[in-house]
Amino acid sequence: MERLMKIDRRIIYLLGAAIVFLTMLYPLGLPVAISDLARQTYNEVENLPDDAVVILSPMYDSGAMGELNPMFVALFRHCAERGYKIIIVNTQWVQGPQIVHKFATEIAEEYGYVYGEDWINLGSKPGAAIFLQTAVKDFWEACIEDFNGQPVESYPIMQLVPKVTAEYVDACLVLNCGTPGAPEWLAYVCQPEGIKLVIGEIQMSVPESMPYVQSGQYAGMIAGSRGCAEYEQLIGHPGQALKAQDTMSAIALMVTLFIILGNIGYLATRKK
Amino acid sequence: MRKEGPMIVTVLSSLVVLFSNYFFLGQQWGLTDRLDYWFNISYGIALALGFVNLTIIHWKYVQRRREGWVYSVILLLVMYGYLLLGIVEQHTGPTFSWIYDNMMTVLGAAVFSLLAFLISSAAYRAFRIRTKEATILLVCAIFILLARAPIGDAIWSRWSYWGNEWFMGVLNTAGYRGILLGAYVGAFAVALRILLGLERAHLGGTGTQ
Amino acid sequence: MMWFLAQEEAKPVLGLFVEGTIVDIIVVLLLGILIWVMVSRARTGRPIPEIKKIAGLEAIDEAIGRATEMGRPVTFIPGILSVSNAQTLAAFGVASHVARQCARYDTRLLVLTCDPLPYAVLEEITRQSYLEEGRPDAFNPDDVRFLSAEQFAFASAVIGVYERERPAANIMIGAFYAESMIFAETASFQGMISIGGTAHTHQLPFFVAACDYALIGEEIYAASAYLSKEPVLYGTVVGQDILKILVWIIILIGGIVATVNPETTFGKLFEF
Numbered sequence: 164m165e166r167l168m169k170i171d172r173r174i175i176y177l178l179g180a181a182i183v184f185l186t187m188l189y190p191l192g193l194p195v196a197i198s199d200l201a202r203q204t205y206n207e208v209e210n211l212p213d214d215a216v217v218i219l220s221p222m223y224d225s226g227a228m229g230e231l232n233p234m235f236v237a238l239f240r241h242c243a244e245r246g247y248k249i250i251i252v253n254t255q256w257v258q259g260p261q262i263v264h265k266f267a268t269e270i271a272e273e274y275g276y277v278y279g280e281d282w283i284n285l286g287s288k289p290g291a292a293i294f295l296q297t298a299v300k301d302f303w304e305a306c307i308e309d310f311n312g313q314p315v316e317s318y319p320i321m322q323l324v325p326k327v328t329a330e331y332v333d334a335c336l337v338l339n340c341g342t343p344g345a346p347e348w349l350a351y352v353c354q355p356e357g358i359k360l361v362i363g364e365i366q367m368s369v370p371e372s373m374p375y376v377q378s379g380q381y382a383g384m385i386a387g388s389r390g391c392a393e394y395e396q397l398i399g400h401p402g403q404a405l406k407a408q409d410t411m412s413a414i415a416l417m418v419t420l421f422i423i424l425g426n427i428g429y430l431a432t433r434k435k
Numbered sequence: 436m437r438k439e440g441p442m443i444v445t446v447l448s449s450l451v452v453l454f455s456n457y458f459f460l461g462q463q464w465g466l467t468d469r470l471d472y473w474f475n476i477s478y479g480i481a482l483a484l485g486f487v488n489l490t491i492i493h494w495k496y497v498q499r500r501r502e503g504w505v506y507s508v509i510l511l512l513v514m515y516g517y518l519l520l521g522i523v524e525q526h527t528g529p530t531f532s533w534i535y536d537n538m539m540t541v542l543g544a545a546v547f548s549l550l551a552f553l554i555s556s557a558a559y560r561a562f563r564i565r566t567k568e569a570t571i572l573l574v575c576a577i578f579i580l581l582a583r584a585p586i587g588d589a590i591w592s593r594w595s596y597w598g599n600e601w602f603m604g605v606l607n608t609a610g611y612r613g614i615l616l617g618a619y620v621g622a623f624a625v626a627l628r629i630l631l632g633l634e635r636a637h638l639g640g641t642g643t644q
Numbered sequence: 645m646m647w648f649l650a651q652e653e654a655k656p657v658l659g660l661f662v663e664g665t666i667v668d669i670i671v672v673l674l675l676g677i678l679i680w681v682m683v684s685r686a687r688t689g690r691p692i693p694e695i696k697k698i699a700g701l702e703a704i705d706e707a708i709g710r711a712t713e714m715g716r717p718v719t720f721i722p723g724i725l726s727v728s729n730a731q732t733l734a735a736f737g738v739a740s741h742v743a744r745q746c747a748r749y750d751t752r753l754l755v756l757t758c759d760p761l762p763y764a765v766l767e768e769i770t771r772q773s774y775l776e777e778g779r780p781d782a783f784n785p786d787d788v789r790f791l792s793a794e795q796f797a798f799a800s801a802v803i804g805v806y807e808r809e810r811p812a813a814n815i816m817i818g819a820f821y822a823e824s825m826i827f828a829e830t831a832s833f834q835g836m837i838s839i840g841g842t843a844h845t846h847q848l849p850f851f852v853a854a855c856d857y858a859l860i861g862e863e864i865y866a867a868s869a870y871l872s873k874e875p876v877l878y879g880t881v882v883g884q885d886i887l888k889i890l891v892w893i894i895i896l897i898g899g900i901v902a903t904v905n906p907e908t909t910f911g912k913l914f915e916f
Contacts, residue, residue: 172556172833179555193585196595225543226796226822258540261532293471312527341821342725366583367822368846373608374615386599389583412586414555419577421559426573429563453672457665459656474728481760485790492786539794546796547822553829554850560832561853572852611845614861616891618843621865622730624884627675628869629733633683633880636736636868637727637765 167428175421182417186410195408200376201393204383207361208241208334215247215333216323220348221259227340227365228262233404234363234391235263236270238336241398243274243282247333248320252285252306254294255343260286260310279318284310291343295351298327329357334382338363345372349380363391438638445637449630489514578602667914675887682879682886692875693882700839700857701870704738707813707837708745716812717752717787718742719805721827722766723818723842724758724795730865731843732762735818737868738841739766742815743773747782755788756805758798763790799823803830810834816851817841817864828854841867 211217219238223231242249251267253259264284276282285306288294297305302324306315315321324331335353337360339345345362353360359382364372366387375381385394388411391404448470455466493507501507517534524531562573581587582598628634657663685692711718720742722735739755746753755770757763767788774783791801803826806814814831816824816839824840824847831838832854840851841859851858859867866884869877894914901910 170559172559175555175559176552179552193589195585196588196592198595198599200600224795225540226547228540228544229548258535258543261536262540290471290475293468293475296468310527312525342729342819370603370607370611371615371844371846373603374612377604377608387583389585389599408585411584412589414551415580415584416586418555418558419580421555422562422573422577425559425562426564429565457662457669459660459662462662478726478761481764482793485760485763489790542800543794543796546799546826550822550825553825557825557829557832557850557854614845614848617862617888618845618865620884620888620891621734621862622843623671623675624679624880624887625730625734625865627672627679628877628880631676631679633679633877634737634868636740636769637733638768 164428164431167424168432169428170421170424178417179414182413183410186413187406190406191409191412193409193412195389195392195396195405197393197396198386198390200384200386201390201397204361204385204390205241205394205397207359207383208238208336209245211245211247211333211359213246215245216250216320216331217242217247218250218252218327218332218335220253220335220337221251221263222253222256222344222348223262223338223340223365224256224258225262230365230388230391231338231340231363232262232266233388233395233402233407234338234385236266236402237385237391237394237398237400237404238338238363239263239267239270240400241394242336243270243276244398248323249276249282250285250320250324251283251310252288254288254347255291257287259338260284264310280320283315283318283320285315286310292347292351295343295347299352299356300326302327327352327356327358332358334359334361336361336363339368339372340365345375345381349375354380361385438635441638442632442635445629446632449626486514575602671887674890675883678883678886679880680883682883683876684879686875686879692879693885695866695870695878695881695885698859698863698866698870700841700859700863701867703837703839703857704742704815704871705745707815707839708742708749708751710837711812712749712751714812717754717809718746718813718815719754719756719802719809719811719836721756721802721814721816721818722762723816723820724798724823725819726759727761727765729819731817731819732759734864734867735762736765736769738815738817738864738871740769740773740868741871743770744777747774747777747779750779750782752784753787754805754809754811756798756802757788757790758795759793760790763788795821795823799826802827806830806834806836811836814838816855817859817867819844820847820851822847825850825854831855 219235219242221231221235239249251260251263267282267284271278271282286309288306290297294305303316303321308314309318335348335358337345337348339362345360345364349360352358360380361383362372362381363385364387366389369384369386372381372384376384385391388404388407392408395402395405451466451470455461455464490511493511496504496507497511520528520531520534526532558576562569562576564570564573579598579602581590582595582602587594587598625634629637655663657666661669682692708718720739722739723729723732725732727733743753753770755766757766767785770788771780771783771785774780792798802823811834814827814836816827820842821844824842828838828840828850838855839857839859840855841864842848842851843861843864845861848858848860852860866881869881898910901908
């Protein structure tokens, strides 16, 4: 019984890795129920005006891309389907726009979106709070050039957004995994300017963002990988997040079983 | 004056931020923006100093053939090589981007993915029914773990509702708000202690007046 | 859904203040007065309320003692954010205490940083602490290390230090993100005694699960006052606790009023 308390961690790791591979090869196809929060988030994006301009901000780096790339894909696809103009920009997270550029290019081609007219990648800008504050006053001055090093004012899409205010921007969709992140967008841009803020959050930080959703400061939230799987179902394009749900289930079950085993061992040895 | 000088700068900067945020005139003058610029410039200078410092330290290691000096050579080569490449190609250059995408991004993701394994072993090790509180923690952990994955719903159709919506939205949010409120009041008190010069740890030494 | 609408034209309140900041100013003044009263009482030797024992802070000396007995080093990590974050500032107070104790017991202290500014400050704090303990010769500048500004490169470097240097105690106080679990769990593999503290609520569960002692939220802000045993700094913590009680009373009244009358305008009182 004492052995149950001291299972070698390498066994846990090996089993975990095996489960990940197996569930990827042989998916179980368990249904994913759609929560009210996912539906609310979907509706917030769906119900923007037809000619809406949205800022899609990938505030993350390689660490969080497993969870946030599918969210980016789902949100970009949803916006493209609705015909919104999409501006990709972030601050401080240097890798973010680089990571998402290829997904954006692929989806844009699929929907016949023209770079510079229907969508643009402005890259990562330094400055965090300073960038966001400047963007509210003068978006062109804050960005200067796009991902390819061309002056931003040379693009037709940028003529639509001289400032990041409610007059020119309909929503900010921020994919969040740390600092600076959604709270900075809320404090410096969305709350003072009255712009709708929808976020995509890594599972780890969902509890922390929940109070903001309840207070209405975040109009919606894609809550972790599970939330993204729900969102993918709502837009009718099952993607990476939905595929990952079987792995999540199997791993959750494995961890639960190990916890139970550990406790059986603990109780048995304590009685002795 | 070694401590008083930085103390005066701290107090003056704090007063400028307070004036700029609370007083209409201060807001119109945009003093906080200026301070933020200064902070970013100081940060840039600190980074440059770090660069020089790193060079000096590792150059010494190489000269003295200290244990592991080969790694110092690699560090210096990579640091200066990538810097030069960045200057020549800029950040959008093909080689610069290739190295970044295929090394930094992949390595970062690999280290992050270690978490999946570490969380499993930590959960196994930590969640034991040692006390009443530990038992509550264990039950909550298992309940949420299964609720966040579709397996919860497969066991009981209402699992996800109770776990994700009620548990996370009501119980968890109430707890988080409590911790956050305490933390904000605490952060606020630290700021005030520094502003009043009662806490001086950031200037070195014991941290008291 | 509550939405925050943009203000049309900013005007000063009472001809002097920014709109929406009056309550903030009152709170700042109130906390200032509370701290002043408590500090004055402490200075004149009058009694002030006691602070409860914080197990995590009591354990710091125990951890250093254990490292001393084993003849192995202590590691200190002040989070990964810069000096503009209050948690990093709180970590400096703890670093000062840890450095003094290590100097006193002639135990090697390794300070590992992820940001150039805290690196510079911590080098100074450690040097000064060794000097104040009369052991300037024992201070080794190479033991205060700036490892990397990249989050996961820093995480790998810290694991490397744990593996090579085999510390006996691991103290982590400050703003942590995903790397918290990597540090805490690796420290556990190495048989180190771990003390983790952060106000980042998304990382707290990891510290609670994986560390021997965890400091939760505001406890890290009280740490430097608590460890210094200075009545004057104790006074500031007592002042902060009284403010918290006031906030608690306001929340309670607000909760009751909103339950009795959901249409209440009680919340408007705090929007000035």
